[in-house]
Amino acid sequence: MKVPSEMTVRGMTPEGRALVRDRASKLDNEVGRETVALIDSLNLPLSSGGMSLDDPLYREMQEVVWSARARAAALDAVKAGLPALAGVDPILQEVMGSRYGREAQGTMNAGSLAAEVMRHLGYEKVGDGPLPENCIAKTAATWKPKAPLR
Template identity: 40%
Template sequence: MPAKIYTLDDLKKMTIDHRRNLYENARNNPSGSYIKELIDSNGLALSTGGVSMDDPLYLNIVEIAWSKEGKEAATMAADAGIPAVAAIDRMVQAKYGDAYKSRHNAAVAAGTIVGEVMKHLGYRIAMRKACPPDCVAKSGATWKKL
């Protein structure tokens, strides 16, 4: 029986856990490299944070953090020695304002999600540092490229 060929729609419909497992399997199998490429190039999430996964704000934080723009902002912050979560925090604030600012657990989830994104991009934690004063997140990890 030939292996299933996954489409972008198939990957979007999967749970994050299922997609992450498929991604991990694809990393170790040359015939699955297209799956890894589809997930990476379309910014599909591979992790969740510590708040309810069905919370619309939480789901949007995941989308922002894993988006091309989110990954670029997070890596730029990391390369400048600023906690990567600060970049995502600002993007979420710009889109959701008080709905994000009033939900402390959302900032905690953002930090967890950004950590998974940064590890996925080949960074390791360097140290913890205070976030800039305009951030909801109070502190976050700084990252160094491996």
């Protein structure tokens, strides 16, 4: 196996790129590492219509959103009357750079991941609200602490 050219990778279907990336990631050699790095650097979708749960970008987003830093930022945003994603979106931008965006439903996935975190932390959705200008996502869920069980 040799490292494919950028043109070859760009010409592949999203599923084809995902398959090549998956196979390359299992190789314990330079060709595998360079192939994965090339595919990741091109920021092209690895599935049609959005990210799959095993998409490397989705997994990276998941790590960022569930980090202690992002959880704290989400809670700070909610305390300030903003959607939780208002605290998380800037962190995703900082950590992921151009790999985070609206492409492949990236902001939608970020919102879903933030919702998982908020539910885990004992919050319930109360509506939707706009995000600040510094966010890539435009709207997201708003949250409040769940009422204690009686």
